Amino acid sequence: MERKGLRGGAAAVVGLSATVALAATAVAGAAVLRFADGLRDYDTAAAGPFDHATARLQLVERPDGTTAVLHVRGIDASAAGRTFGAHVHNGACGTDAPAAALGHYNADAHAGHVPVVVSPQTEVWLDFTVDATGAGDSSTAVRFPVQAGAHSVVVHAAPTDPATGLAGARLACLPVEW
Ligand SMILES: [Cu+2]
Numbered sequence: 001m002e003r004k005g006l007r008g009g010a011a012a013v014v015g016l017s018a019t020v021a022l023a024a025t026a027v028a029g030a031a032v033l034r035f036a037d038g039l040r041d042y043d044t045a046a047a048g049p050f051d052h053a054t055a056r057l058q059l060v061e062r063p064d065g066t067t068a069v070l071h072v073r074g075i076d077a078s079a080a081g082r083t084f085g086a087h088v089h090n091g092a093c094g095t096d097a098p099a100a101a102l103g104h105y106n107a108d109a110h111a112g113h114v115p116v117v118v119s120p121q122t123e124v125w126l127d128f129t130v131d132a133t134g135a136g137d138s139s140t141a142v143r144f145p146v147q148a149g150a151h152s153v154v155v156h157a158a159p160t161d162p163a164t165g166l167a168g169a170r171l172a173c174l175p176v177e178w
Pocket residue numbers: 086087088089104154156167
């Protein structure tokens with residue numbers, strides 16, 4: 001029964017976009033999830049550095065936590081040297097629909113803890129700096145599972161403020177759904 005549900009979920013994700021690559025495997029107590037797609041543009045009326053970018057996210061989920069690795073490619077060279085905030089958000093990706101991604105995925109909020117602490121230990125922060133080839137990479141390790149559901153990786157205009165978790169305007173988004 002559980003197996004059937006997993007299969008149905010994977011089929012639903014593939015149905016959203018033919019270019020979404022999803023692999024779920026269980027190895028030594030770890031589930032590995034991989035996502036790759038073009039970034040959804042949050043402002044198709046204006047040119048931006050992520051208009052032709054693609055991204056890959058790998059999540060390795062273990063009983064004691066999650067490791068996330070993000071690779072962004074095809075960023076406009078004019079953005080070289082800049083650092084952009086990036087986080088896993090609760091909501092879904094949609095072209096020209098930045099609000100649909102909702103707020104950050106926060107382990108305290110999902111566990112019902114009060115107060116909800118905003119930090120790189122309670123959320124999945126993946127800020128990256130763009131190199132001369134238009135590539136940016138980042139990774140983080142957190143001590144909580146990222147639960148299945150409709151999520152996204154949102155790329156913001158500024159680095160993440162460690163005190164507030166804010167990172168400016170939402171520019172683009174990678175669908176991360178399983
Ligand atoms: Cu964000």
